[in-house]
Amino acid sequence: MVTWTDISGIKQKIAESSAEEVTASYLEKIGKSCINGFVRTWDRALEVAKAIDAGDQEGPLAGVPIAIKDNISTTGLSTTCSSKILQGYVPPYDAHVIGKLRDAGAVILGKTNMDEFAMGTSTESSYYGATLNPWDTDRVPGGSSGGSAAVVAAGEAPVSLGSDTGGSVRCPAAFCGVVGLKPTYGCISRYGLISYANSLEQIGPLATCVADIAALMDVIAGHDHRDSTSINRENNYSEALKDDVNGLKIGVPEEYFGEGIDEGVEKAVWDAIGKYEDMGASWKKISMPHTKYALASYYIIAMSEASSNLARFDGTRYGFRADGDNWHVMASNTRAEGFGDEVKRRILLGTYALSAGYHDRYYLKALKVRTLVKQDFDRALSEVDVLMGPTMPTPAFKIGEKIDDPLSLYLADVNTVPVNLAGVPSISVPCGFSEGMPVGLQIIGKHFDENTIIRAAYSFEQNTAHHTRRPREVV
Amino acid sequence: MVYENPDGVKIGLEVHVQLNKLKTKLFCGCSTDYHNDEPNTHVCPVCLGLPGSLPVINERAVEFAIRIGLALSCEIVEQTQFHRKNYYYPDLPKGFQTTQYDYPIASKGKVIIEGEDGERVIRITRAHMEEDPGRLQHIGTIEKSKGTLINYNRSGMTLIEIVSEPDMRSPKEARRYLDKLRSILDYLDVFNGDLEGAMRVDANVSVFGGERVEIKNISSFKGAERALLYEIMRQKNHVRRGGEIVMETRHFDEARGVTISMRTKEAEHDYRYFPEPDLVPLRVAERAPEIQKALPELPDARRERFLRQYEMSNMHARALTNEIKVADFYEDVAGKVNPKDAAVWVADILRGELNYRDLGIDAFAAKDIVTIIELVTENRITEQSGVEVIRTILDHGGKPQDIVKDKGLLKVEDDIVAKAVKEAIAENPEAVTDYLGGKEKSLNFVVGKVMQKTKGRADAREVRERLVKDLNDQS
Structure with missing residues (x-):
């Protein structure tokens, strides 16, 4: 059995031994790993841990090791979005969240594997190869923050950061049996997060328990003047850790149990909703009629933004550069050789959707649908406190099963993307198993009402034992 | 037309x-x-x-x-x-x-x-x-x-x-x-x-x-x-x-x-x-x-005001308001000397000399042009001398007073003497006739009259020479 240690456990270990020993033990475990969760470790991690032991750095996360998704900029530590095109790029600056983590005393272990540029649901499109699911190494860990979820599930890091554009934190959290939060849009500064689809994405924490999610949010959330979309709003997330759902009104969107849903998943989720009822909450079915259009809207918006965001990777200033007789040929060759197939597919589709003559039919229409999807959420969340449903319609699928069928991969995001279109917060917590694989319960809240979904998730965790099951040690 | x-x-x-x-x-x-x-x-x-x-x-x-x-x-x-x-x-x-x-x-x-x-x-x-x-x-x-x-x-x-x-x-x-x-x-x-x-x-x-x-x-x-x-x-x-x-x-x-x-x-x-x-x-x-409230006076408005306030020609108003620096310069000068004189000297003469040398108005000090205008209007130097002073300042530097002195441009003595000579000739026809008739001494009488008129500031020998010259010219 893999050992999972939460933040309080880490602090106890540090008190008993030292931050250096704790970090060293994680680095040792990572060194022996065969799940390909980390794409690189940080050669200064032990140095930082030593400084903490020496009392040079204090803070709420003093000595707590953390894994960072490979699209969050870290000074002095290569950040590549798991793409060939960013090989060798070492950011000269820290993302806002990294600065916050360093100030809080966290020890960055290294960067985790992901779908190239966060474009995927399986972490198979990485330049570094697929990450394996610790529960079953024949299966994907989900994506795109597959590395961040898998290393937590495998006990290679107690906590991690991912990013969620259309489910990229919640999906791998569900597939790997850990907790993952996608905060409200504007809750956490995106400064330093390498953009895939700016209007949709947020950085989010992954952990083995809800309390650690709250602890991380207390450190990384909050206003940053460098991100114009970040909101100035104080909140204490750990205060929400109360075992109390009495009177909580739950809405269950019918549309989240659509065609192709796995029976085991469906059962686990309904059992969870039943459990909430036992705990004093009430639930009712609710309709989110525009859910079926969300996926198309999401992909058009995300790809359109991506086609522009990824234009800067031309080999001129940083990263990989191919040969070419002149700048245009060099840039073209760099992009041809540097990007993988899925990234190219999305750049092409996004470019197409924004082109003159198609812009109104695709991009503009997608924006209109987005407004309708938002209205679904506004309406639903005016009737109930939270929405619940399966995070993913199926448990983790087999490696190679869907990678050649992009459309079926896109369809897997059906329950997660509406949340990003609406900008509301959502958390995935383990709620059972299907085919021996973890199932995630998605709890969606109102804008900036993270505390209600954290409280709901925490209460569930306190009254169930799903989160106590661990994957077998993989060697 | x-x-x-x-x-x-x-x-x-x-x-x-x-x-x-x-x-x-x-x-x-x-x-x-x-x-x-x-x-x-x-x-x-x-x-x-x-x-x-x-x-x-x-x-x-x-x-x-x-x-x-x-x-x-x-x-x-x-x-x-x-x-x-x-x-x-x-x-x-x-x-x-x-x-x-x-x-x-x-x-x-x-x-x-x-x-x-x-x-x-x-x-x-x-x-x-x-x-x-x-x-x-x-x-x-x-x-x-x-x-x-x-x-x-x-x-x-x-x-x-x-x-x-x-x-x-x-x-x-x-x-x-x-x-x-x-x-x-x-x-x-x-x-x-x-x-x-x-x-x-x-x-x-x-x-x-x-x-x-x-x-x-x-x-x-x-x-x-x-x-x-x-x-x-x-x-x-x-x-x-x-x-x-x-x-x-x-x-x-x-x-x-x-x-x-x-x-x-x-x-x-x-x-x-x-x-x-x-x-x-x-x-x-x-x-x-x-x-809007804090907007400064703009070129068109300033031109209108110049026309009204300083009663200058439209051409001068335009020339003086095109450049804010020139307009400010003009108003500085117009506050110290007759505004109409100032308009001619700044718009026509000074700007012409500056343009010829491809210089901006910064190249000339407002107090210098004030001095020059005063010298001219007080009849102490001729207009031509005024222009010469401007040119000298632009080409070699220096202060107006020094240039006037060094170049002997002061016409004070000269003018008064010339005027007094003319008057004395007109007022003393008998003495003039006597002199022209061969009575050298009669000239002394006229010289005395000139000396009286100039309150003794004139140089008697110069007066005598001028008289001789004027009378010879006359005859």
């Missing part, structure tokens, strides 16, 4: 104004004071477009843009927004330019110029904000370049693009429009027009109602006039030979004074504009009244 515009010339101008008086760039805190510094020293993750960096709007730039919009009698839009203009070029570090599209900050304005046949209104279509790209330095010419260096110091500088309607009918009117625009911008104190690249012009021109041709790479107002003269001639000749003008973009070769075809309409870019997701829309109309 009405201007016939025989060739049906229509000229519209797009002027890029770099707001180099802002302390920082449009979207980052980098200093704008780079003109004398090494390449790539005024850069940061934002203006280098490093992955993960985000733009933050410079509020002062927005204020400057509103100020310009109001000064051009534009409407200020309720809510303005930034868009991405997508295209690949090595000077564009993000692969798109952040600019404004369908919600420009200002639109529907006007500028009044002195046209071919009197006052003419040039309509302003729009004025919008955008970021400047970096600067390419080709080793060799653009056509046969061996290599290119990129300097990103300019990247992210605030530009205001001012687009006019095709209301100008000759290169001269285009030049007048540019001069007027520059004059207004100078009054607003938003930019230093003397810095390299502070104002860049693209011109659109058509003849006989044909297709319009865009001319790029115009680097000066004089260049604009030359480019237009050439292009109008080219189009006329082409039409005369039976050719048809096609919509195209042409490059102005300053050295050869010709325009060269760059691309035709079919090859125009599709810029795939879409709203910049990293910046939030800005409410601006509500800020306009406050800024």
Whole structure:
């Protein structure tokens, strides 16, 4: 059995031994790993841990090791979005969240594997190869923050950061049996997060328990003047850790149990909703009629933004550069050789959707649908406190099963993307198993009402034992 | 007399104004004071477009843009927004330019110029904000370049693009429009027009109602006039030979004074504009009244006031108000001497001498021209001497009084003596007749009278010589 240690456990270990020993033990475990969760470790991690032991750095996360998704900029530590095109790029600056983590005393272990540029649901499109699911190494860990979820599930890091554009934190959290939060849009500064689809994405924490999610949010959330979309709003997330759902009104969107849903998943989720009822909450079915259009809207918006965001990777200033007789040929060759197939597919589709003559039919229409999807959420969340449903319609699928069928991969995001279109917060917590694989319960809240979904998730965790099951040690 | 515009010339101008008086760039805190510094020293993750960096709007730039919009009698839009203009070029570090599209900050304005046949209104279509790209330095010419260096110091500088309607009918009117625009911008104190690249012009021109041709790479107002003269001639000749003008973009070769075809309409870019997701829309109309109140007196208003307050000619009023520095200089002088004298001396004489030497009004001290005007009006030096003093100061430096002394320009003695001599001759006909009749001593009597008139300040020998000369001339 893999050992999972939460933040309080880490602090106890540090008190008993030292931050250096704790970090060293994680680095040792990572060194022996065969799940390909980390794409690189940080050669200064032990140095930082030593400084903490020496009392040079204090803070709420003093000595707590953390894994960072490979699209969050870290000074002095290569950040590549798991793409060939960013090989060798070492950011000269820290993302806002990294600065916050360093100030809080966290020890960055290294960067985790992901779908190239966060474009995927399986972490198979990485330049570094697929990450394996610790529960079953024949299966994907989900994506795109597959590395961040898998290393937590495998006990290679107690906590991690991912990013969620259309489910990229919640999906791998569900597939790997850990907790993952996608905060409200504007809750956490995106400064330093390498953009895939700016209007949709947020950085989010992954952990083995809800309390650690709250602890991380207390450190990384909050206003940053460098991100114009970040909101100035104080909140204490750990205060929400109360075992109390009495009177909580739950809405269950019918549309989240659509065609192709796995029976085991469906059962686990309904059992969870039943459990909430036992705990004093009430639930009712609710309709989110525009859910079926969300996926198309999401992909058009995300790809359109991506086609522009990824234009800067031309080999001129940083990263990989191919040969070419002149700048245009060099840039073209760099992009041809540097990007993988899925990234190219999305750049092409996004470019197409924004082109003159198609812009109104695709991009503009997608924006209109987005407004309708938002209205679904506004309406639903005016009737109930939270929405619940399966995070993913199926448990983790087999490696190679869907990678050649992009459309079926896109369809897997059906329950997660509406949340990003609406900008509301959502958390995935383990709620059972299907085919021996973890199932995630998605709890969606109102804008900036993270505390209600954290409280709901925490209460569930306190009254169930799903989160106590661990994957077998993989060697 | 009405201007016939025989060739049906229509000229519209797009002027890029770099707001180099802002302390920082449009979207980052980098200093704008780079003109004398090494390449790539005024850069940061934002203006280098490093992955993960985000733009933050410079509020002062927005204020400057509103100020310009109001000064051009534009409407200020309720809510303005930034868009991405997508295209690949090595000077564009993000692969798109952040600019404004369908919600420009200002639109529907006007500028009044002195046209071919009197006052003419040039309509302003729009004025919008955008970021400047970096600067390419080709080793060799653009056509046969061996290599290119990129300097990103300019990247992210605030530009205001001012687009006019095709209301100008000759290169001269285009030049007048540019001069007027520059004059207004100078009054607003938003930019230093003397810095390299502070104002860049693209011109659109058509003849006989044909297709319009865009001319790029115009680097000066004089260049604009030359480019237009050439292009109008080219189009006329082409039409005369039976050719048809096609919509195209042409490059102005300053050295050869010709325009060269760059691309035709079919090859125009599709810029795939879409709203910049990293910046939030800005409410601006509500800020306009406050800024309007603080708007300085503009060239037209000041000219009107000069006409009223100083009763000068229209020509003088125009000459004295075109440049804010000249206007301020004039008012400084007019406060100390007769304003009408001041107008002649500043507008006609001083400006003429400055223009001849390609100098600005800064090259002359207001107190010096005051002294010169006083000397002339008190009749102590002649006007010609006044001009000589100005020239001497400009060419060699020095103080007016010293120059007058060194050059012996004071006419005080001389004049009074001459006058007294004339009077004495007229008043003493008997003595004059006696002298002319051979009575040398009679001359002493007349000399005595002159000495009386000059209260003894004249030199008796000089008086005698002058008398002899005058009387000899007379006889």
